[in-house]
Amino acid sequence: MRFPHALAVLAIGAAMSGCKATGPSKAENTVVTEAKHEVTIGGKDVKNPIAYTPAAAKEGGEHFQHHCQICHGLDGQNTGVPFAAKMDPPVADLSSKDVQDYPDGQLKWIIENGIKPSGMPGWKGILDDEEMWNMVHYIRHLPAKGSLGEPAIYKEEAEEHEHMHGAAHEHHEHKETKPHTHKH
Numbered sequence: 142m143r144f145p146h147a148l149a150v151l152a153i154g155a156a157m158s159g160c161k162a163t164g165p166s167k168a169e170n171t172v173v174t175e176a177k178h179e180v181t182i183g184g185k186d187v188k189n190p191i192a193y194t195p196a197a198a199k200e201g202g203e204h205f206q207h208h209c210q211i212c213h214g215l216d217g218q219n220t221g222v223p224f225a226a227k228m229d230p231p232v233a234d235l236s237s238k239d240v241q242d243y244p245d246g247q248l249k250w251i252i253e254n255g256i257k258p259s260g261m262p263g264w265k266g267i268l269d270d271e272e273m274w275n276m277v278h279y280i281r282h283l284p285a286k287g288s289l290g291e292p293a294i295y296k297e298e299a300e301e302h303e304h305m306h307g308a309a310h311e312h313h314e315h316k317e318t319k320p321h322t323h324k325h
């Protein structure tokens with residue numbers, strides 16, 4: 142019974158884009174948040190089949206840091222992600238009450254299906270069930286904000302930016318004769 146859910150999401154999306162100019166009011170936001178929690182997100186009664194252990198959370202964290210850090214940061218709290226606040230809707234802080242209020246089954250459903258029409262992709266077919274359930278354990282046991290540093294990709298970009306604007310002229314010549322090869 143996914144179809145009515147999809148319709149509800151479309152309706153919410155349409156309602157939200159209708160008031161882009163002023164931004165949704167607080168009341169509208171609450172309605173949208175509630176609708177999301179109650180109606181559109183499935184999996185409410187599905188229990189995490191994997192018991193919590195620090196090892197399970199750690200494994201989930203490794204997958205998280207592979208697939209999700211690009212938007213959510215290494216710590217799930219957007220640390221060092223330059224566009225996190227600029228996305229519409231912004232990238233959720235996974236330590237926030239709104240997110241932690243979801244039962245495990247809904248968190249797993251979100252990872253699996255994504256949230257349309259926002260920028261949160263679904264990972265069905267990319268991650269298997271066990272990886273997603275371990276990620277849920279990681280989301281429940283996030284490290285302290287900022288404690289893991291920033292995703293390497295943004296650090297490198299910031300450094301290159303500095304090089305380009307820095308006073309290092311030798312660097313410039315060096316670059317032209319020997320273009321640096323950068324492996325990602």
Ligand code: HEC
Nearest residue numbers: 208209212228230231232233240251252256259260261262
């Ligand atoms: C391309 C950027 C992007 C990637 C990659 C991404 N997310 Fe998200 N995520 C978002 C955005 C944007 C939101 C906010 C969506 C909303 O509020 O509707 C979000 C929201 C969430 C939420 C909360 C949903 C809610 O209703 O508040 C969870 C949980 C989540 N993401 C988990 C993950 C996990 C786990 C991964 C990796 C498997 C991941 N995300 C990868 C952009 C991303």
